[in-house]
Amino acid sequence: MVKKIEPWFGFTEDKVFGMVMENKAFCQYLLEIIIPGLKIKKIDWLDKQVEINNSERKNEAKEVRLDVLVTDHEGRVFNIEMQTTDQDDIGRRMRYYLSRIDLRYTLNKGKTYRNLKDAYIIFLCNFKPKKDDKFYESYHTYSDQDRSKQLQDGVTKIIINSQVSAEGQSKDLKALAKLMNNEPVRLNKHFDYAQRRIKEINEDPEMREKIMLYETRMLEREQAAGKAGYEQGMQRGIKQGRAEGKEEGKIDSAKIILENQLNSGRTLEKATEFVRNLKLISDKELEKIVTMYK
Known part of the structure; x- marks a missing residue:
């Protein structure tokens, strides 16, 4: 074993x-x-x-x-x-x-x-x-x-x-x-x-357990912030999409999600990767958004 x-x-x-x-x-x-x-x-x-x-x-x-x-x-x-x-x-x-x-x-x-x-x-x-x-x-x-x-x-x-x-x-x-x-x-x-x-x-097993629990909670907070940002972005993006077209709505969603990721403490690189994996917009459109934060 x-x-x-x-x-x-x-x-x-x-x-x-x-x-x-x-x-x-x-x-x-x-x-x-x-x-x-x-x-x-x-x-x-x-x-x-x-x-x-x-x-x-x-x-x-x-x-x-x-x-x-x-x-x-x-x-x-x-x-x-x-x-x-x-x-x-x-x-x-x-x-x-x-x-x-x-x-x-x-x-x-x-x-x-x-x-x-x-x-x-x-x-x-x-x-x-x-x-x-x-x-x-x-x-x-x-x-x-x-x-x-x-x-x-x-x-x-x-x-x-x-x-x-x-x-x-x-x-x-x-x-x-x-x-x-x-x-x-x-x-x-x-x-x-x-x-x-x-x-x-x-x-100390008890100390280690407390540390691991703390790290898990921090990770859960980060994931929850990412999920909330995604949902907020989708809702706002849908509204925007109805008024200005689906594609622009998706771009707006991506912007909000990226900003929420950054506000939750992620680096620009990690926040960009998070948005990219959602496949809302093309890499070219995502790069245009990312350049505004560099």
């Missing part, structure tokens, strides 16, 4: 990432190696899988679920996200996450804008990089006319991609890249803890 090979859930898996990062000592260490010179005396609050929704626009505003959200002794806010697929929207995703965090955490009622706390948005990526991507990139707001002039908005955005060479980086960041790539790390007690915790999670 062939032995079933169980999947290994590493540091980049959503649930595992959260369970490892909930250790405040490890989380603080990770923040300090990612942001050199940052002195954190104490992490006051840490939470994972944080939902931030606007109660006044809950039916309109896009739901936000943050992987890990942290505040330190100075009230600074840190959002740490794990990204394993390239949605080609990191910049805009960072912008939206920051807007939601600002509304909820960084400015209390009755305070002025000067009281806005510093915010750090950190994306840990583990996907095939573009040609000009670097292992570590930090972003701030600068003047287009004078690069030496920085807008003091208190925001730092950092992107780390473990699939890019970490040559020239600190030994700590090199170790982080290895951890993200499921490679053994021998450096210090912090990485010893992380690897031990990951091993414990993988050896």
Whole structure:
């Protein structure tokens, strides 16, 4: 009988990432190696899988679920996200996450804008990089006319991609890249803890079941979004088709389905393949639609 090979859930898996990062000592260490010179005396609050929704626009505003959200002794806010697929929207995703965090955490009622706390948005990526991507990139707001002039908005955005060479980086960041790539790390007690915790999670049947259930639910949500988009597109396409002809109605359906697929988090490539498999329109017509999103 062939032995079933169980999947290994590493540091980049959503649930595992959260369970490892909930250790405040490890989380603080990770923040300090990612942001050199940052002195954190104490992490006051840490939470994972944080939902931030606007109660006044809950039916309109896009739901936000943050992987890990942290505040330190100075009230600074840190959002740490794990990204394993390239949605080609990191910049805009960072912008939206920051807007939601600002509304909820960084400015209390009755305070002025000067009281806005510093915010750090950190994306840990583990996907095939573009040609000009670097292992570590930090972003701030600068003047287009004078690069030496920085807008003091208190925001730092950092992107780390473990699939890019970490040559020239600190030994700590090199170790982080290895951890993200499921490679053994021998450096210090912090990485010893992380690897031990990951091993414990993988050896616990109940934990593994929860992770697999979570992944199944995420897949079901994606499939449901695709089905809803298909049905919405067909209905609208039928109406459009009656007024302007069946062919144009099919094209309209394809546009809506593609847009729904993109809104549900699929990459342009996967969304295009989904629409193509429906065989609503020709590949030539589909390519015309796709070019609008490139």
